[in-house]
Amino acid sequence: MISFQDIIFRLQKFWDEHGCAILQPYDTEVGAGTSHYATTLKALDNQYWAAAFVQPCRRPKDGRYADNPNRTQYYYQFQVIIKPAPANPQELYLDSLKAVGFDMAAHDIRFVEDDWENPSLGAAGLGWEVWCDGMEITQYTYFQQVGGINCSIVPVEITYGLERIATFMQGVESHFDINWNGKEGDQKLTYGDVLLRFEREFSCYNFDAASIDILSKHFEDYEVECRRLLAHNLVMPAYEQCIKANHGFNLLDARGIISVTERAGYIARVRALAKSCCQAWVESL
Amino acid sequence: MREELLLEIFSEEIPARLQKKAMSDAIVTFSTIMDDYNVSYGSVESFVSPRRLTLLVNNLQQRTKTAVERKRGPSVSAGAKAINGFLKSSGKAKENLIEIDGYYYVDIETNPSEVRGLIGDMISDFIANMPWQKSMRWYLEDQKTLSSFWIRPIRSILCVYDGSPVDELIKSVGLRTCSYTYGHRFLAPRIIEVSDFDGYRNGLEAAHVMIDYAKKRDHIDMEMTKKAADLGLCVMYDDGLLDEVAGLVEYPFVHIGVINEQFMQLPPEVLSTSMKIHQKYFTMTYPDSVIAPFYGVVTNIPVTEVMSDGLNRVLRARLSDASFFYKEDLDVTLEAFAQRLSNVVFHEKLGSMAQKIDRMMSIASTKDEHRATALCKADLLTQMVGEFPELQGTIGGIYAGVQDESHELRIAIKEHYKPVNATDTIPSSLLGARISFFDKIDSLVGLLGVGIKPTGSKDPFALRRTAIGIVKLLCESDGNILDSETLSWYIDTLITAYLDQGVPLDANTGEVVKEFLTDRFRTFVIDGLEVSSCVVDAVINSFGDVSNLDYPAAINKSRKTHYLTTLDGFDVVRTAYKRAIGIIGDTRVNLSEGTDVQFRDTSMIVANDAVQALYAACLAANNSSSKRVVKEDEPNVADDEDFRSVAQAAGFILEVCDKVLINDPDPKVRLANARLLRKFAHVVRDRIGDLTYVTSPRAC
Numbered sequence A: 001m002i003s004f005q006d007i008i009f010r011l012q013k014f015w016d017e018h019g020c021a022i023l024q025p026y027d028t029e030v031g032a033g034t035s036h037y038a039t040t041l042k043a044l045d046n047q048y049w050a051a052a053f054v055q056p057c058r059r060p061k062d063g064r065y066a067d068n069p070n071r072t073q074y075y076y077q078f079q080v081i082i083k084p085a086p087a088n089p090q091e092l093y094l095d096s097l098k099a100v101g102f103d104m105a106a107h108d109i110r111f112v113e114d115d116w117e118n119p120s121l122g123a124a125g126l127g128w129e130v131w132c133d134g135m136e137i138t139q140y141t142y143f144q145q146v147g148g149i150n151c152s153i154v155p156v157e158i159t160y161g162l163e164r165i166a167t168f169m170q171g172v173e174s175h176f177d178i179n180w181n182g183k184e185g186d187q188k189l190t191y192g193d194v195l196l197r198f199e200r201e202f203s204c205y206n207f208d209a210a211s212i213d214i215l216s217k218h219f220e221d222y223e224v225e226c227r228r229l230l231a232h233n234l235v236m237p238a239y240e241q242c243i244k245a246n247h248g249f250n251l252l253d254a255r256g257i258i259s260v261t262e263r264a265g266y267i268a269r270v271r272a273l274a275k276s277c278c279q280a281w282v283e284s285l
Numbered sequence B: 001m002r003e004e005l006l007l008e009i010f011s012e013e014i015p016a017r018l019q020k021k022a023m024s025d026a027i028v029t030f031s032t033i034m035d036d037y038n039v040s041y042g043s044v045e046s047f048v049s050p051r052r053l054t055l056l057v058n059n060l061q062q063r064t065k066t067a068v069e070r071k072r073g074p075s076v077s078a079g080a081k082a083i084n085g086f087l088k089s090s091g092k093a094k095e096n097l098i099e100i101d102g103y104y105y106v107d108i109e110t111n112p113s114e115v116r117g118l119i120g121d122m123i124s125d126f127i128a129n130m131p132w133q134k135s136m137r138w139y140l141e142d143q144k145t146l147s148s149f150w151i152r153p154i155r156s157i158l159c160v161y162d163g164s165p166v167d168e169l170i171k172s173v174g175l176r177t178c179s180y181t182y183g184h185r186f187l188a189p190r191i192i193e194v195s196d197f198d199g200y201r202n203g204l205e206a207a208h209v210m211i212d213y214a215k216k217r218d219h220i221d222m223e224m225t226k227k228a229a230d231l232g233l234c235v236m237y238d239d240g241l242l243d244e245v246a247g248l249v250e251y252p253f254v255h256i257g258v259i260n261e262q263f264m265q266l267p268p269e270v271l272s273t274s275m276k277i278h279q280k281y282f283t284m285t286y287p288d289s290v291i292a293p294f295y296g297v298v299t300n301i302p303v304t305e306v307m308s309d310g311l312n313r314v315l316r317a318r319l320s321d322a323s324f325f326y327k328e329d330l331d332v333t334l335e336a337f338a339q340r341l342s343n344v345v346f347h348e349k350l351g352s353m354a355q356k357i358d359r360m361m362s363i364a365s366t367k368d369e370h371r372a373t374a375l376c377k378a379d380l381l382t383q384m385v386g387e388f389p390e391l392q393g394t395i396g397g398i399y400a401g402v403q404d405e406s407h408e409l410r411i412a413i414k415e416h417y418k419p420v421n422a423t424d425t426i427p428s429s430l431l432g433a434r435i436s437f438f439d440k441i442d443s444l445v446g447l448l449g450v451g452i453k454p455t456g457s458k459d460p461f462a463l464r465r466t467a468i469g470i471v472k473l474l475c476e477s478d479g480n481i482l483d484s485e486t487l488s489w490y491i492d493t494l495i496t497a498y499l500d501q502g503v504p505l506d507a508n509t510g511e512v513v514k515e516f517l518t519d520r521f522r523t524f525v526i527d528g529l530e531v532s533s534c535v536v537d538a539v540i541n542s543f544g545d546v547s548n549l550d551y552p553a554a555i556n557k558s559r560k561t562h563y564l565t566t567l568d569g570f571d572v573v574r575t576a577y578k579r580a581i582g583i584i585g586d587t588r589v590n591l592s593e594g595t596d597v598q599f600r601d602t603s604m605i606v607a608n609d610a611v612q613a614l615y616a617a618c619l620a621a622n623n624s625s626s627k628r629v630v631k632e633d634e635p636n637v638a639d640d641e642d643f644r645s646v647a648q649a650a651g652f653i654l655e656v657c658d659k660v661l662i663n664d665p666d667p668k669v670r671l672a673n674a675r676l677l678r679k680f681a682h683v684v685r686d687r688i689g690d691l692t693y694v695t696s697p698r699a700c
Helices: A004-017 A040-044 A089-100 A162-170 A191-209 A212-231 A235-254 A260-283 B016-036 B080-090 B115-129 B197-206 B213-230 B239-246 B261-265 B268-279 B305-330 B334-343 B353-363 B367-375 B383-387 B394-402 B407-415 B430-449 B463-476 B487-500 B509-528 B533-540 B551-564 B570-586 B608-620 B637-659 B667-687
Strands: A049-058 A074-083 A109-113 A123-132 A135-146 A156-161 B005-011 B044-049 B052-057 B067-075 B098-100 B103-110 B154-161 B175-178 B180-182 B191-193 B253-258 B282-285 B291-299 B345-347
Touching (some): A004 A089, A004 A162, A040 A049, A040 A074, A040 A235, A074 A162, A089 A156, A109 B016, A135 B305, A156 A162, A191 A235, A212 A260, A235 A260, B005 B180, B016 B044, B016 B115, B016 B213, B016 B239, B044 B213, B067 B080, B080 B103, B115 B154, B115 B175, B154 B180, B191 B197, B213 B253, B261 B305, B268 B305, B268 B394, B334 B353, B334 B367, B334 B394, B345 B353, B353 B430, B430 B463, B509 B551, B570 B667
Antiparallel strands (some): A135 A156, B005 B052, B005 B154, B282 B291
């Protein structure tokens, strides 16, 4: 049986062998690996780029107080971004699954249409969700646009859902039962040992305890700060404020105080920030 | 094969939902290009699988057609120098000159060219012109540029013509055409050399790729039915799902999987929707239609034991999600959900769902209607509908059942979105139909009232479908949708309710709504009942107030009149009606005067029998408009007899109008004549329609 961490090690090794810089996660709250500047901003310039990294993701609304075995407000993605997309990206991807230990003769791997879109980031692409025996294990996208700007060199983004792959490979039903360190007996550490309490407490925070006043204030502050930094042409710090604002909005949304009309307004505000950052990034190249 | 062109665009996976359309689009696109290149060809066929779009052109002639181009030269009055220069440059002699409108012309034949040399350009044009609904570009490393648009990156292009490979550079996608393709991605990923279509098809078949979409679909259908039958089960047929799963595999393997018993407590609709939407699994039932703990799935490679476990496990994960939502939802009553409807926007200009419910309340009358209205949208706030929006209504009905609402109420909530389009059925109960009517008429009044109108193919708020829904409810309900009120009352009451809520609607909203409904009714009858537009117009305009149409009566009448147009004598009636209208429209006679004037005073008493017949027809005209649409396709015998007497009267009118002066100098006679014609016109309008809208006997 392959451990959770070994899946990560093998993916890192595989993509290291295929020329990617192995990065570390972005150190602020993001909803997806796509929000890491190594994906968004780097998709927009005219340079070769290849990176792979684990990114913890926070989606406050998806929390279920750890009661649901498959849905959590915090989880891990393994993100690969290569620009330009090589000539055989699907084959590379399938090879990476083999490297993790998938037996291609025994499993049904399918590329099922899923055109990815991130309205907050003004990003869109065409691609698929990859199914393994009916389970979505990867999101595979050819970016066409980021921050409302067309990509002059089209990258491929491959996003593995690590918990999905782990439950699949270990044959367990719940994320919390995933064997994290591969040990058995006293030394065995599960996903639940690492994250169960975190999941419960953050679900309470997201849904019930977070201060709406403070969150609202923070959102305003991030927005102001983002614009101020852009005026100083500090694009990367400004972008960081933008994704912080996005997370702030996600928390407010989870608190259930945002009406549908307001929701559209918040998304538009975040998108405007993202667009300004991407614009400034392209202009500063 | 001789003169056969085989072209395969081999790409990464084409979305399943686009494959069927891609086949027909490819044929049209490539045929247009071949015409542009002036080539002769026979039939064109297309094939598709997830990774390839294939065209087969039969009898593609080796040389292009001879084309003649007419070239204009100097004016006839030009000097010899100019004319000789024109002839020289065109390579023609003096006797080839053609004179048209003062100018010389010559016909220049272009020499046929070799089609083989044009294929590369045709392929480039094909890629550039294929109309994908959504397409993408990818980067061509060699050319440092983006590719042409295609549905997904193209990886290889096979092209064989007249038995030998075509080798051309297709620059826009950075590939050279070749003579091979690839087999199944996992089962036979080998290169397959191809020299003609038969070899191509057989080679792919042997390499586990089925390129015949219809055949693949049928194969799935048959296999699944058979495997289900072996277990004593039936497959819940789903045309759309069948299309989709066929488009997801290069070769179909059918498998029956198992649903854990613990999930069978979920409502059947939730089970089958979750399986279909998330997993593309088919629902299985027992012969008595009760949902069975099995599902059907189509895979791209043969099912192994681990795969079968995986397929079951992923379903368990999905269904445990669904169970979680179900459990959580049931902790909250529908009333409590409904209280949160103020957080759901109906439309930004028209306020929240709670406001919509308040307005619907203003037109509801019974206690049941108020209760059903209050609860009908509550499920929008359930987690289950959040997960499966297509279950709106259905979930409300199920939860109403759980909290012991009456059977009628449960069914009404469940069905209140029906009919969702022109072919859907209306709710099975009057309560459900009334709630559906309240909901739809409220949407129509509000949306039209703030100036939202469909334009061309764009109708983002589905106003047309909403209006068709209302028309269907009015026409097809067994009960009386409008209760004791008129349609105008409902519209006016809603307008007031909107205004009371501070929503400003246009001043002419009422008229706009009625016109919109009449217009949709017209389309509904023309498309749905295949009645021609002039018949519908004749019928609609035969009602006194067009904007307050009695829809059931109008639909019965359209159906009847449509039938009558096929009978002998219809054209006589039409002509006589127009003649009569022309005359009474022209006369200055005040028809309401002279109560002492009798029909017998008419100068038209030439053929007494015919007058009797006209009388009979007039007297038989009773206003028998039924509220309910007559379902029978053929009008009854009485209609035929009625029509015969009207036709007879019409023949008589045509005959006498030529013989007598209708505008007789004697006022008494003139009035009697006009009255008789008016009576006739009235009978025709009442029984058949305003036939001035029927332009020619063959127009219908």
